[in-house]
Amino acid sequence: MSRSPLTATSALSTALLLALSAPAWAQSHAGHATTPTAATADAPPADDGNVDHSQMDHSTMDHGTTDHSQMDHSKMDHAAMGHGVPKAPAPTAPLEPIPAVTAADRLAAFPPIDHGAMEHAPEIHSMLLLNRLEHWDGQHGTGQAWEASGWVGGNINRLWLRSEGERSDGRTESADLEVMYGRSVSPWWDVLVGVKQDFRPADSRTWAAFGIQGLAPYKFETSATAYVGESGQFAATVEVEYELLLTNRLILQPLVEASFSAKDEPEYGNGSGLNKVEAGLRLRYEFSRRFAPYIGISHERLFGDTADYHEAAGERARDTRWVAGVRVWF
């Protein structure tokens, strides 16, 4: 303990320090000499987190009244005790003097710096996920389907694109694209506002869309969106997805999607109330995080008037399909 880093730091400003550091040395060494490692009252009052120990004057503590018999010395880390008794009050002036600032110091401390001298990592990022890109084989036909979402933006504000669609026996049955502004309102939830364009079925329709999406407790990917159409129609979709890890690469993805309409619209094949529920189970293998082929089964059921309208058109209200596809992201 004969050496102190003061030697290292006292080279700061030699002339100044030579004059001032001598007493500092003396004090410092005196401190060394009187530092015993004997156990002291290492039983501070129940620490309520508010006690500022630095403000305590240990020298005024009555260590004589401490009941040492209650202490478990075996658990003490004597090496960790830096404090001896009695401890001199902390000096108000630094032992190692603060160097006086010169004009040269000021110049070196605050040099002129160009704006933009610091490069920053990009704050705008983007991602495109083709969550489902699949071929399906149902009881009443075959076709293709997709569901994709993408975002571009920062941590809080993002532009979202979502698209979903289905082809059946060579015809596009449904296709839509949503363009939405999304804002994180909590760590796990984004609020979205935007438009949805239906390209199928029937005439294309435009909707105003409002929604939330995020990660619900227990890690359910959830989104709920309400749509207001030009005709005053009101519709809603809720989708919940989960990932069940069979291994870290073999992942079972159950999902449920339900859609509702407020008004009866026979021309679009929609009744009021619950229109459709789709439940799927897809098993994917992540060859890499970005590329995962899957197989699965999906069941779709139409309800109420919606079912009737479709059955009247010669379609079935229920279908169970085998699916095979890929999940990729960029």
Place this chain on the structure above:
Amino acid sequence: MSFPKTPGTGTPPMPSRRLFVQGVAAGGVVAGLAATGLSPRAFAAAGPGLVGALQVLSSQDVQLSIGESLANFTGRTRPAITVNGSLPAPILRWREGQTVSIRVANTLQGHPTSIHWHGLLLPANMDGVPGLSFNGIAPGEAYQYRFTLKQSGTYWYHSHSMFQEQAGLYGALIIDPLEPAPYHFDREHVILLSDWTDMDPGALFRRMKKLAEYDNYYKRTLPDFLRDVRRDGWAAATADRGMWGRMRMTPTDISDINAHTYTYLLNGTAPAGNWTGLFRSGEKVLLRFINGGSMTYFDVRIPGLKMTVVAADGQYIHPVSIDEFRIAPAETFDVIVEPSGQDAYTIFCQDMGRTGHAAGTLAVRHGLQAPIPERDARPLLTMSDMGHDMGHASNAMAGHDMKGMEGGCGASMGHGAHGADPKAPRHPASETGNPLVDMQSMATEPKLDDPGIGLRDNGRDVLTYGAMRSLFDDPDGREPGREVELHLTGHMEKFSWSFDGIPFASAEPLRLNYGERMRIVLVNDTMMQHPIHLHGVWSDLENADGEFHLRKHTIDMPPGTRRTYRVRADALGRWAYHCHLLYHMEAGMMREVRIEE
């Protein structure tokens, strides 16, 4: 710098997993790119016979040239950023009290660069942080660094520009003391650990922003759940899964980036290259460990040898004899070993997540190798690790705990209810309702005597901050005149990191008054571990009683901790203050500290 298409995008011809982890034997810098104009002999160090033979520059007048070179650590030749054509950069070796001049030339194509001298006390305009210390070094230009060495010990230097540190711009910096060290050694080796990726580091950052859990192939599965049900019962297993599920987190998130992306290097050598440091039986060998990794904590041990730690972050400590230590990015530990009785010992440095390792050999001659240990079992984070262990067994508290979780550990929790708990931190208002804060600790402690996640009760003596104590008393002596509390915050999934929920881009500088002695209180409100580095001045870690304990330049903050340190504001200027996990810093976990008169 243009990187070829990055790996991991589909199924490109990847090196085999084994090759990727072990690296290639003769790995290293293979060539300077023609554009750099560096002479080929600068790359001789990469030859198989000379693995690990790093150039040492000890002149007071040094010329460093930063350029792009090609390197091959995995079987694929990739671009790297090098100093004088070398990765790691040459070892700089000076003497305390010297005034050194370093001319750093930038030969990169189209990219500014910089060098920061990590842990050195110097004028602000010599600190090498573009935008705070200086303008950076434009391509084709050079910057003249000049400063006096006011300290001794093991330090390092690295780029402070974007992701250049990840691309290879780091090297050891040794300052010999004026007075003899308070310990004896016969021989010494620098052991510089780092993490290498074949990816363009910028692309790796973008990947983190898209899918932060990309490398976590260790999440708990359905079979794991069934095993836990059999072992712990249905109630316990579901309660555990429920707890993590409500937080939307996973207990296997030990590190953001692991050996699925990285090949770990020891002195710029992959494990297969078997870097070898020589000794003669009975000698005392000083090993200067430096963690130059961008994102990797290493757990280091040398099976068969006790290690005596004699310095931390370049500063002498009371010697501590241990079997193993965890070294955070940017930390340095000087360790003395006395090998005898064996011809070869493995320096085994597994990453904290137990996904890979760096390794080298201490041997009596080249060509020897000792067995490489198996990596330890992968640890799981516990609620206590996360600062969620309230230390109460009562059902009432357990219920409260759960309720807190249900709030997503978010800012909506009523912390007033915790008022009576001494460990309950008071969170800054800026965390409340902040979408970038996915978690808050409910019970924090210094945990100075905790070896850390994955190192507890492993049958080995593991170094802790509590066990290290500066060899000197508080050189300043004053009690801190004021206290500033900062919380480490983040959002795992968004890969957004910050202090107090405010990323660097929107944060005000933290202002210190020249000459003051103040206390910084850090509270970790994330589930990750963060090494926090303050430029320009020392960070004097306090013990649990608030007394001077250990002088450092980088304070490691495991999850669930509250640690305090003293700062003596004796260096005028604008200083960087940040997490030394490179991608956390770039994602916002940084502040400017401005010391003004």
